[in-house]
Amino acid sequence: MTTAAPPDNHAARQHARYDAVVAGGGPAGAAAALTLARAGRTVLLADAGSGPPKTGESLVPAARLLLQDLGVDIRSLDADHRQCHATLSAWGSPQLHCTDFLTDPHGHGWHLDRPVFDRLLRTRAAADGVRVAERTTVSHPVPQPDSGWQVTLRADGTERTVRCRWLVDTTGRRASLAARCGARHRRYDKLIAVHLRLAHDTSDIEQASLVESVPDGWWYTAPHSPAHRLVTYFTDTDLSPPGLRTTRTFLDRLATTRHTAERARGRQALAGAAPRRCAAHTARLEPPAGEGWIAAGDAAIALDPLSSQGVLTALYSGLCAGQAVEALLRGEADALDTYTAQLGETFEAYAYGHREIHVHEDRWSDRPFWQRRRSPLALNAP
Numbered sequence: 011m012t013t014a015a016p017p018d019n020h021a022a023r024q025h026a027r028y029d030a031v032v033a034g035g036g037p038a039g040a041a042a043a044l045t046l047a048r049a050g051r052t053v054l055l056a057d058a059g060s061g062p063p064k065t066g067e068s069l070v071p072a073a074r075l076l077l078q079d080l081g082v083d084i085r086s087l088d089a090d091h092r093q094c095h096a097t098l099s100a101w102g103s104p105q106l107h108c109t110d111f112l113t114d115p116h117g118h119g120w121h122l123d124r125p126v127f128d129r130l131l132r133t134r135a136a137a138d139g140v141r142v143a144e145r146t147t148v149s150h151p152v153p154q155p156d157s158g159w160q161v162t163l164r165a166d167g168t169e170r171t172v173r174c175r176w177l178v179d180t181t182g183r184r185a186s187l188a189a190r191c192g193a194r195h196r197r198y199d200k201l202i203a204v205h206l207r208l209a210h211d212t213s214d215i216e217q218a219s220l221v222e223s224v225p226d227g228w229w230y231t232a233p234h235s236p237a238h239r240l241v242t243y244f245t246d247t248d249l250s251p252p253g254l255r256t257t258r259t260f261l262d263r264l265a266t267t268r269h270t271a272e273r274a275r276g277r278q279a280l281a282g283a284a285p286r287r288c289a290a291h292t293a294r295l296e297p298p299a300g301e302g303w304i305a306a307g308d309a310a311i312a313l314d315p316l317s318s319q320g321v322l323t324a325l326y327s328g329l330c331a332g333q334a335v336e337a338l339l340r341g342e343a344d345a346l347d348t349y350t351a352q353l354g355e356t357f358e359a360y361a362y363g364h365r366e367i368h369v370h371e372d373r374w375s376d377r378p379f380w381q382r383r384r385s386p387l388a389l390n391a392p
């Protein structure tokens with residue numbers, strides 16, 4: 011289960027005490043662990059390898075800077091992922107508009123193959139001294155009398171405990187450890203995603219993502235590695251048509267679109283693939299940190315995928331969380347306030363953009379999906 015480790019033995023591991031245990035090896039966890047290890051801290055990064063299947067996301071060009079700061083080799087990213095050179099959108103009108111990354115000072119973006127991308131980050135972390143535990147679930151945080159935590163690690167049917175001074179929750183939308191520490195995930199809407207992978211077509215050389223708004227939501231499609239095209243319908247839970255999780259109903263609904271359907275024409279669903287549903291709502295953890303623990307990535311703030319900022323924000327908040335823990339370990343008591351303020355600013359900027367982009371689509375302003383998004387983000391009962 012451990013991919014990189016200084017020499018040790020079972021007894022030593024049984025009583026290991028780390029400066030930080032990072033639970034969750036997605037982009038936020040890897041960024042937090044890397045930041046701490048590079049500051050000379052002892053870090054265990056455990057990834058359960060569970061959760062909703064990651065089918066592929068588009069990573070914006072601006073992520074290049076953060077990745078370089080984290081020491082990630084951009085050439086590896088380029089070698090293993092399709093480049094993304096533009097966003098096409100039919101939004102506010104049926105016409106397709108192109109936002110070309112040619113004018114972006116950071117260059118092109120990427121269509122991510124998430125397992126490959128996450129592995130690249132964790133390999134980087136291991137090379138920088140992080141102990142990486144694959145297929146390992148962190149649970150049962152127990153506060154210790156001398157401060158810090160004892161947590162349980164479960165892997166391959168066995169359990170052991172380790173201790174740490176700080177616990178970093180990067181477990182994704184469920185924020186499973188922060189929830190045990192008393193934090194609450196507050197939801198702002200009921201957005202869900204239903205996605206289907208379509209078979210590859212060698213004539214498909216498009217290097218762009220496409221979004222297309224429709225009366226009850228919007229569609230996303232992009233080519234992704236390994237060779238398939240991802241098609242996703244976003245709508246609210248209560249507006250989702252019955253049977254959307256059957257391939258037939260999904261494809262029928264897809265056929266009512268214009269640009270998305272054009273890209274899907276003539277393709278079969280990937281062998282064995284069926285439409286899958288997952289949560290895509292905006293959410294925020296309150297509070298995002300407390301005594302001896304801190305949350306980052308989706309665990310702290312989960313964004314509407316329309317923003318295309320989820321992975322970037324996960325990297326950024328993971329890096330900030332790592333810096334905050336490092337400052338706290340040095341005795342800088344106000345580092346948690348600084349971190350909370352950084353997250354607050356990120357969320358406010360996102361919330362402003364979220365409303366602006368939805369107001370821009372005014373063809374169906376009488377439909378619930380669009381009505382709900384015309385006013386500023388407000389807490390919604392789950």
Ligand SMILES: Cc1cc2nc3c(=O)[nH]c(=O)nc-3n(C[C@H](O)[C@H](O)[C@H](O)COP(=O)(O)OP(=O)(O)OC[C@H]3O[C@@H](n4cnc5c(N)ncnc54)[C@H](O)[C@@H]3O)c2cc1C
Pocket residue numbers: 033034035036037038039056057058059060061066067068069070146147148149180181182183186203242288289290306307308309313315318319320321322324
């Ligand atoms: C449908 C959809 C489309 C999206 N499209 C985009 C897009 O195009 N561009 C973009 O930038 N963002 C997109 N996002 C958002 C993006 O996927 C997330 O913001 C990003 O994955 C968050 O990274 P993370 O590291 O916080 O969490 P995650 O990527 O969710 O990683 C959490 C990790 O923690 C592990 N884990 C969970 N519990 C435990 C535990 N107890 N112990 C140990 N490990 C644990 C899981 O196995 C997982 O590997 C999309 C999201 C959705 C739902």
